[in-house]
Amino acid sequence: xxxxxxxxxxxxxxxxxxxxHAVDGVDLRLRAGETLGLVGESGCGKSTMARLxxxxxxxxxxVLHFRGEDLRALGATRxxxxxxxxxxxxxxxxxxxxxxxxxxxxxxxxxxVHGIGNRAARAQRVAELLTLVGLLPEHAARYPHEFSGxxxxxxAIARALASRPALLVCDEPTSALDVSIQxxxxxxxxxxxxxxxxxxxxxxxNLAAVRHLAPxxxxxxxxxxxxEAPREAIFSNPQHPYTQALISAVVDPGAPPxxxxxxxxxxxxxxxxxxxxxxxxxxxxxxxxxxEEKPYLTEQGPRHLAACHFPGQYTMAELERAGxxxxxx
Amino acid sequence: MAVAKRVPGTWSxxxxxxxxxLGLVLFALVALCGLLAAWxxxxxxxxxNFRARLVAPGEAHWLGTDRFGRDILSRTLYGxxxxxxxxxxxxxxxxxxxxAVGALAGFARRLDGPLMRFMDALMAFPAVLxxxxxxxxxxxxxxxxxxxxxxxxxxxxxRVMRAGVMVVREFPFVEGAQAIGASSTRVLLRHVLPNAxxxxxxxxxxxxxxxxxxxxxxxxxxVGPPPPTPTLGGIISEGRDYIQEAPWISIVPGIGIxxxxxxxxxxxxxxxxxxxxxxxxxxx
Numbered sequence: 001x002x003x004x005x006x007x008x009x010x011x012x013x014x015x016x017x018x019x020x021h022a023v024d025g026v027d028l029r030l031r032a033g034e035t036l037g038l039v040g041e042s043g044c045g046k047s048t049m050a051r052l053x054x055x056x057x058x059x060x061x062x063v064l065h066f067r068g069e070d071l072r073a074l075g076a077t078r079x080x081x082x083x084x085x086x087x088x089x090x091x092x093x094x095x096x097x098x099x100x101x102x103x104x105x106x107x108x109x110x111x112x113v114h115g116i117g118n119r120a121a122r123a124q125r126v127a128e129l130l131t132l133v134g135l136l137p138e139h140a141a142r143y144p145h146e147f148s149g150x151x152x153x154x155x156a157i158a159r160a161l162a163s164r165p166a167l168l169v170c171d172e173p174t175s176a177l178d179v180s181i182q183x184x185x186x187x188x189x190x191x192x193x194x195x196x197x198x199x200x201x202x203x204x205x206n207l208a209a210v211r212h213l214a215p216x217x218x219x220x221x222x223x224x225x226x227x228e229a230p231r232e233a234i235f236s237n238p239q240h241p242y243t244q245a246l247i248s249a250v251v252d253p254g255a256p257p258x259x260x261x262x263x264x265x266x267x268x269x270x271x272x273x274x275x276x277x278x279x280x281x282x283x284x285x286x287x288x289x290x291x292e293e294k295p296y297l298t299e300q301g302p303r304h305l306a307a308c309h310f311p312g313q314y315t316m317a318e319l320e321r322a323g324x325x326x327x328x329x
Numbered sequence: 330m331a332v333a334k335r336v337p338g339t340w341s342x343x344x345x346x347x348x349x350x351l352g353l354v355l356f357a358l359v360a361l362c363g364l365l366a367a368w369x370x371x372x373x374x375x376x377x378n379f380r381a382r383l384v385a386p387g388e389a390h391w392l393g394t395d396r397f398g399r400d401i402l403s404r405t406l407y408g409x410x411x412x413x414x415x416x417x418x419x420x421x422x423x424x425x426x427x428x429a430v431g432a433l434a435g436f437a438r439r440l441d442g443p444l445m446r447f448m449d450a451l452m453a454f455p456a457v458l459x460x461x462x463x464x465x466x467x468x469x470x471x472x473x474x475x476x477x478x479x480x481x482x483x484x485x486x487x488r489v490m491r492a493g494v495m496v497v498r499e500f501p502f503v504e505g506a507q508a509i510g511a512s513s514t515r516v517l518l519r520h521v522l523p524n525a526x527x528x529x530x531x532x533x534x535x536x537x538x539x540x541x542x543x544x545x546x547x548x549x550x551x552v553g554p555p556p557p558t559p560t561l562g563g564i565i566s567e568g569r570d571y572i573q574e575a576p577w578i579s580i581v582p583g584i585g586i587x588x589x590x591x592x593x594x595x596x597x598x599x600x601x602x603x604x605x606x607x608x609x610x611x612x613x
Contacts, residue, residue, distance in 0.1 A: 056508055083510030095501040100523040109519075110509040156505075163509070 004068045006032045006167055006199040012052055012062035014045075020271045022048040024223035024278075025062070027297070028201075032166060035193055035200040037214030037231075039207055039246070043267060045223040046203045047091075050171045053201065054086050055079060066167070084114045087160030091172035093152035097144040103130070103155055104140035110162040129158040133188060150181035154188065161192070167199045174209055186212055207250045211235060216303075219243045222278035223270055225297065229304035237313065239306040241283045244314055261314070277309065284318055285310045342603045349599020355592030359585060363410035370403035374559050383575045393577040395567055405582045408559040412541050413589070415475055415560075419540035420533045422479040423486040428529055430483070431490025435525075436498060436517050445491065448484040456481040457543050464552040471554040474547055478540045489532040493525035500524070527604035534597035538590040545586050561586050 007030045014023040022045045030036050040046045051057040055064065055071050064071045066082060074082065090096040097106055107126045111117055117125060127137035133154040144152055153173060160168060170189065174182040190213050193200050202214050210217055211231060218228040219242065227240040238244045245261040263282050268274050274281050280290040289309050297305040343349050362369060371391070378398030386393040392402040434444040451459065463477035497503065498521055506520045545562025547553035554560055556567075561582040568578025 051504075054508060056504055080510040080512060083508060086508070088505070088508045090501050090505060092501055096505050098502045098506070098520050098524070101519075109506070109511070113510050113512075113515065159505075159509070 005029045005065070006034070006067060007053055007201075008063070008065045009053060010063040012049070012064065013060045014048055014052055014057060015060055018271055020269075021223050021273060022270060023052060023059075024270075024273070026220070026223070026225050028053070028218065028225070030167070030199050030201060032199050033197040034216070035198075035202060035214045037210035037217040038201060038203045038220060039205060039210050039217060040220035041205055041246075041267065043270070044220045045270070046205075046220050047171050049220070050088070050169050050201060050203045054083070054088055054169060056088070081114070084110070084116075084163045085165045086167045086169070087163070087165040088169040088171065089153070089156050089160050089173045092176050093149050093156050094144075094176070096156050097152060097159075099144055101143075102140065103142055103144070106144070106155060106159050107140070107162050110159065114163055116163060125162065129162055132161070132192070133158045148181075149177050150184060153177060153181075153185050157185075157188065157192070161196070164196075165198070167201070168193075169201045169203070171203045172205070173202075175204065175206060182206075182209070189213060207246065211250075219246065222267060222273055224278060224307065226279065226308070227306040228297065229301070229306075233301060233304045237301075237304075239300045239304065239311040239313070240279075240308045241285055241314065242279045243306075261319070277307075284314060339603055343599055346599040346602055348595045349603070352592045352595025352597075352599060355588050356596060357592075359409055359589045359592060360413060362406050362585075363413045366403075366406035366410045370400070370406045372400035372403040374399060374403040374407040375557050383571060385575070386577055392581050393575060395564075395575070395578050396571060401564070401578055401581050404559040404564055405561070405585055408561045408564050408582055409585050409589070411471065411554060411558060412544055412561045412586070415471060415478070415544045415554075416537045416541040416589075418475045419478045419482060419544075420537040422475065423483045423536055424529060424533050426479065427483045427486025428490045431487035431492075432494050432517065432522060432525070434487065435491035435494030436513075436521060441491075445487070448487050451480065452484040454481075456485075456539070457546055460543050461547060461550060461552060464547050469552050469555045471558070474544055474553050477547070478543055481543070482536050482539060486529065486532055486536060489528050490525065493528045494521055497521045497525045531597050531601045531604065534593050534600060538593035538597070541586060541589050541593070561589075 007028070009026060009028045012023055012026045015021050024045070026049055028036070028049070038046050038049065048057060052059050053064070059072065066086070071079070071082070101109070104123070104126045107129050108122045111122045111125060116122070126140055130137050130139055135151065135154055135158070144155065147155065173189065174185050177185060186209055189200070192198065193213070200213070202210060204210050215231050216229070217231055217234045218225050219234070219240065220226065221242050227234065227238065227243045234243065235247060238247050245263050248261045265282050268278065268281055275291050276293055277283070277286070277290040277295050280286040283290065287310065293309065295307040295309050297307045300306045300311055376399065378394070381390065381394050381398040382396055384390050384394040384398070390400050390402065392405070394400055395404070430444050430448065434441045460477045460481035463480055464474055467473035467477060503516060503520055506516045511519070541561075544553055544560065545565065548560040548562030549566040551566070553562060556563060564582040565579045568575065571578055
């Protein structure tokens with residue numbers, strides 16, 4: 001039981017019509033009660049990855065296991081039953097709640113769908129859930145439009161947790177919220193993750209949020225995971241050049257000022273990715289080998305994986321030479 | 330209790346809308362005339378009176394009589410009743426059938442092609458011509474008129490419903506409903522349809538108006554409810570031969586049709602504005 005991961009993906013692929021390789025061979029493992037942060041810039045495929053894991057989008061290729069059960073082999077009915085154990089929170093709390101349902105209908109729906117409890121038990125659970133996310137049981141009769149963005153996201157969290165799932169996928173849960181509200185929602189998520197021993201996949205482009213919540217972090221670039229390591233290692237000793245650029249952009253008031261690595265150019269189109277390493281067009285260290293051979297995740301340290309032919313921190317000399325920017329573009 | 334909270338929102342917005350108010354007054358006027366025809370009508374609409382043929386509007390007959398001496402006011406009141414009944418039935422039937430077809434076509438991609446191609450085939454004929462042909466084939470009766478008009482107008486409703494469903498299908502809360510394990514049926518009925526009904530409601534006010542108009546055409550051509558049943562179109566048709574000597578025969582029911590259609594269209598415009606999803610958030 002203990003060594004069966006909550007969710008495990010191997011070699012997951014998804015190509016959208018038009019040849020967009022949104023997710024291009026991703027491996028992910030999440031144990032019960034563990035939190036994994038998935039970061040990357042817009043369009044790197046992290047939201048697609050979140051949906052693939054729950055089979056809200058059908059993967060084209062790859063292995064997908066939930067508690068050892070092959071999710072991709074499940075029929076529609078069984079898959080729906082399995083969803084009782086998975087919850088998802090979406091980015092936009094204004095669009096993710098049906099405007100025609102009251103809060104109590106929204107929160108009770110997962111229970112109704114899975115036939116949990118009778119009417120009275122469900123009403124009690126709704127009140128319990130509202131308290132859990134810091135709202136009041138009196139709010140149950142209201143409609144989503146009567147709430148603020150942060151409160152709606154709390155409702156969305158309560159809805160995702162209603163059926164007591166073991167896995168919670170958070171797809172950019174704070175990026176549509178005001179900064180002052182983001183912290184509240186992050187604290188709530190952190191609190192819930194401990195109290196309910198949830199397995200959480202926290203997808204975000206907000207590194208500070210990921211650092212706050214996730215002891216283990218995976219970095220995605222152009223549909224692939226380029227680095228995966230414990231939080232401390234990612235933030236203090238990133239091995240992949242892309243991760244280094246990403247980390248260097250985080251404003252950290254406590255730390256000594258450091259050199260910002262400014263990436264030149266745009267992310268290549270996922271419809272026509274570069275040969276070999278996807279990052280080579282923007283990398284300071286790109287060599288011939290990077291164009292010829294795709295790098296795979298290899299061990300760089302304890303539980304520290306990076307997909308790079310020339311891993312390791314940029315040296316001062318490299319950065320000087322590049323004027324903190326890639327030498328060639 | 331909770332539901333009551335949002336209805337006044339929509340209603341107060343509707344009632345504040347000038348053209349909706351005017352439309353409501355006009356339509357209510359016609360509808361009340363039709364509903365209360367039995368009490369309002371001074372004469373039996375079917376009784377002939379050969380001593381009062383083609384009497385001009387005056388004291389005995391406010392709006393005159395036709396060639397059989399039947400009271401035009403009474404016939405128009407009863408005619409409005411029949412016409413509105415047919416219009417309402419057509420709006421209802423097309424809402425149910427067109428709504429179901431459109432919802433399935435918009436929600437289930439596999440059904441979209443076959444269902445909508447069939448609707449396109451129906452739509453290839455001008456609606457009124459199709460209704461005339463169908464009514465003629467079925468034979469003149471009120472039920473057949475409803476059937477013919479419903480078939481003629483169902484594609485429009487289906488299209489509107491399909492478009493609405495296709496828009497709502499992409500909303501994040503639909504994916505959210507799938508994510509909690511809701512069945513497709515539940516997703517469609519609980520999440521997609523309730524949010525896609527607004528355009529249908531608007532469309533049906535227009536279908537209602539079109540059906541009243543088309544029913545008048547059917548009756549005018551003699552394929553509507555058979556005489557002596559008074560219908561607005563039928564009365565106009567009966568007055569055709571006397572348009573020089575007794576123009577009131579045709580003018581009065583004509584005004585009735587105009588008021589009905591105008592009222593319904595104005596209400597439709599008001600509904601469209603009040604239910605416009607782009608305005609919903611602005612109002613909040």
